[in-house]
Amino acid sequence: xxxxxxxxxxVILDHNRKPRNFGPLPEATCQATGDNPLCGDHYDxxxxxxxxxxxxxxxxxxxxxxxxxxxxxMTVRAKGKTVDEAREMIEEFRQMLTGRLDLSGxxxxxxxxxxxxxxxxxxxxxxxxxxxxxxxxxxxxEEVTSTEGEADVWxxx
Amino acid sequence: MTWREIQxxxxxxxxxxxxxxxxxxxxxxSSQVPQQVVDRLEEYLTREHSNVHRGxxxxxxxxxxxxxxxREKVASFLNAPSxxxxxxxxxxxxxxxxxxHGFGRKFLGKGDxxxxxxxxxxxNIVPWQMLGEERGVSLRVIPMNDRGELLLEELPxxxxxxVKLVCVNHVSNALGTINDVARVVELAHGxxxxxxxxxxxxxPHMKVDVQELGADFxxxxxxxxxxxxxxxxxxxxxxxxxxxxxxxxxxxxxxSVTWEGTTFNEAPHxxxxxxxxxxxxxxxxxxxxxxxxxxxxAIGAREAELLAQATERILEVDGVxxxxxxxxxxxxxxxxxxxxxxxxxGTILDSQGVAIRAGHHCAQPVMNRxxxxxxARASFAFYNDEEDIDQLIDGVRLVKEIFG
Ligand SMILES: Cc1ncc(COP(=O)(O)O)c(C=O)c1O
Numbered sequence: 001x002x003x004x005x006x007x008x009x010x011v012i013l014d015h016n017r018k019p020r021n022f023g024p025l026p027e028a029t030c031q032a033t034g035d036n037p038l039c040g041d042h043y044d045x046x047x048x049x050x051x052x053x054x055x056x057x058x059x060x061x062x063x064x065x066x067x068x069x070x071x072x073x074m075t076v077r078a079k080g081k082t083v084d085e086a087r088e089m090i091e092e093f094r095q096m097l098t099g100r101l102d103l104s105g106x107x108x109x110x111x112x113x114x115x116x117x118x119x120x121x122x123x124x125x126x127x128x129x130x131x132x133x134x135x136x137x138x139x140x141x142e143e144v145t146s147t148e149g150e151a152d153v154w155x156x157x
Numbered sequence: 158m159t160w161r162e163i164q165x166x167x168x169x170x171x172x173x174x175x176x177x178x179x180x181x182x183x184x185x186x187s188s189q190v191p192q193q194v195v196d197r198l199e200e201y202l203t204r205e206h207s208n209v210h211r212g213x214x215x216x217x218x219x220x221x222x223x224x225x226x227x228r229e230k231v232a233s234f235l236n237a238p239s240x241x242x243x244x245x246x247x248x249x250x251x252x253x254x255x256x257x258h259g260f261g262r263k264f265l266g267k268g269d270x271x272x273x274x275x276x277x278x279x280x281n282i283v284p285w286q287m288l289g290e291e292r293g294v295s296l297r298v299i300p301m302n303d304r305g306e307l308l309l310e311e312l313p314x315x316x317x318x319x320v321k322l323v324c325v326n327h328v329s330n331a332l333g334t335i336n337d338v339a340r341v342v343e344l345a346h347g348x349x350x351x352x353x354x355x356x357x358x359x360x361p362h363m364k365v366d367v368q369e370l371g372a373d374f375x376x377x378x379x380x381x382x383x384x385x386x387x388x389x390x391x392x393x394x395x396x397x398x399x400x401x402x403x404x405x406x407x408x409x410x411x412x413s414v415t416w417e418g419t420t421f422n423e424a425p426h427x428x429x430x431x432x433x434x435x436x437x438x439x440x441x442x443x444x445x446x447x448x449x450x451x452x453x454x455a456i457g458a459r460e461a462e463l464l465a466q467a468t469e470r471i472l473e474v475d476g477v478x479x480x481x482x483x484x485x486x487x488x489x490x491x492x493x494x495x496x497x498x499x500x501x502x503g504t505i506l507d508s509q510g511v512a513i514r515a516g517h518h519c520a521q522p523v524m525n526r527x528x529x530x531x532x533a534r535a536s537f538a539f540y541n542d543e544e545d546i547d548q549l550i551d552g553v554r555l556v557k558e559i560f561g
Binding site for chain 2: 005007008013019038040042064066123127
């Protein structure tokens with residue numbers, strides 16, 4: 001059984017209590033909604049992208065501590081990245097949660113490795129991935145995304 | 158028999174989840190299966206297994222006899238006038254869909270209305286919405302109060318001439334409310350409107366008499382009452398079974414088939430196309446024997462005791478909020494902890510060996526009515542005990558500790 005203190009680390013609890021960049025971003029150039037119909041988690045992700053660079057990311061919505069902290073930390077981490085860099089980070093984050101990323105090697109996740117513990121809990125992987133999934137959709141110009149259906153490729157090996 | 162001894166009938170409970178004792182409190186989702194039922198399934202598989210109603214050989218006769226006996230047990234369990242009125246389905250969901258198909262598509266049309274309640278499981282909402290979409294039938298909802306009790310005093314106003322069916326659950330899976338279904342039947346029948354009762358959460362916990370209730374349709378699932386998955390029952394009044402359309406077409410549901418057409422068999426066979434879930438039905442029969450051996454009144458009383466204790470203890474934890482505080486309640490404790498999402502509660506409890514369910518419990522309209530996304534739900538069976546409650550409360554305290 002995963003140690004709960006390793007899962008719910010102070011950083012995650014802090015972002016859950018005081019989410020950063022929380023609230024709609026009226027100046028967003030793209031946005032997408034992420035839904036997990038199985039548990040009702042729901043987030044709107046907003047991004048301001050100029051000349052291929054992400055100037056700002058914001059989010060709004062409700063869900064569990066894992067998904068909310070994931071969204072909050074994502075908004076901080078993605079700011080200032082190019083769209084290509086963000087895509088790579090999204091892919092690495094997904095690989096970490098499905099246990100396929102060697103964290104001792106080179107990666108761009110920084111503090112986001114606090115979510116590594118989630119990979120031990122298959123039922124919670126979707127929670128952590130949801131906001132990233134929505135950011136990916138927003139950057140690709142899609143507006144709605146869901147953890148279910150076709151989108152399941154996200155958490156599959 | 159003491160409750161301690163009865164627990165020994167459930168070997169699955171005696172295991173560790175990581176380093177913790179298992180406290181299984183997800184009985185409303187699926188209950189556990191006692192050794193007596195496991196033994197009966199083994200006997201069937203090692204001595205009797207074959208197809209029913211088809212063979213002249215010894216095994217087929219044995220299987221047919223056991224299968225037919227299981228139906229008799231169901232009929233006596235429900236006090237149905239005849240076992241021919243007890244149709245084996247895949248579960249509650251299929252039973253309700255069978256009615257939507259066989260009754261709904263036959264008798265309902267544009268402008269008609271179905272009344273459901275604010276407490277329904279998706280299984281008793283979606284089939285009616287689908288029928289509504291297809292046939293132009295609309296839905297009307299019996300409202301509930303903040304405690305999770307249906308406002309039955311408003312039902313008479315909902316029952317006008319357009320209403321052709323009332324569908325309500327006997328016990329709410331999300332909040333545990335025991336609904337006064339006898340009153341619903343009385344009001345509906347006063348206007349000649351038939352009533353379907355979703356009994357999935359009732360039959361494991363109380364004596365149900367379909368004749369006394371006057372239900373037109375009553376559906377339940379084996380896996381919530383100590384039986385195996387894969388089978389359930391739909392009871393219906395004979396007058397409806399005789400007039401309803403069949404559900405699926407195929408073998409066993411026919412009397413004769415020619416290229417010119419088909420004559421259907423009578424109930425229950427008319428509604429049981431193909432090879433039925435023979436093994437699961439026999440297991441359900443054994444589960445009925447098992448529950449009746451203990452006595453449903455004793456079971457209900459034990460569960461009420463566990464619920465009362467758990468309710469009192471969980472309310473001692475700061476920040477815990479209960480959902481569903483009806484006067485008449487079965488063994489369901491829906492709750493959350495201020496500032497903590499139910500999913501996080503579920504994960505932390507799981508790490509302590511406590512199995513509960515977190516989510517909307519297939520009852521999103523109930524969650525919307527209460528203005529919450531989800532709840533954590535502990536649900537009790539007679540084989541739970543005080544130690545399970547201790548473990549639940551310790552787990553909830555750990556949630557508080559972790560989330561500060
Ligand atoms: C009240 C109620 N109705 C219907 C169902 C559906 O039962 P099943 O999934 O066995 O078809 C359930 C259980 O999930 C339930 O609790």
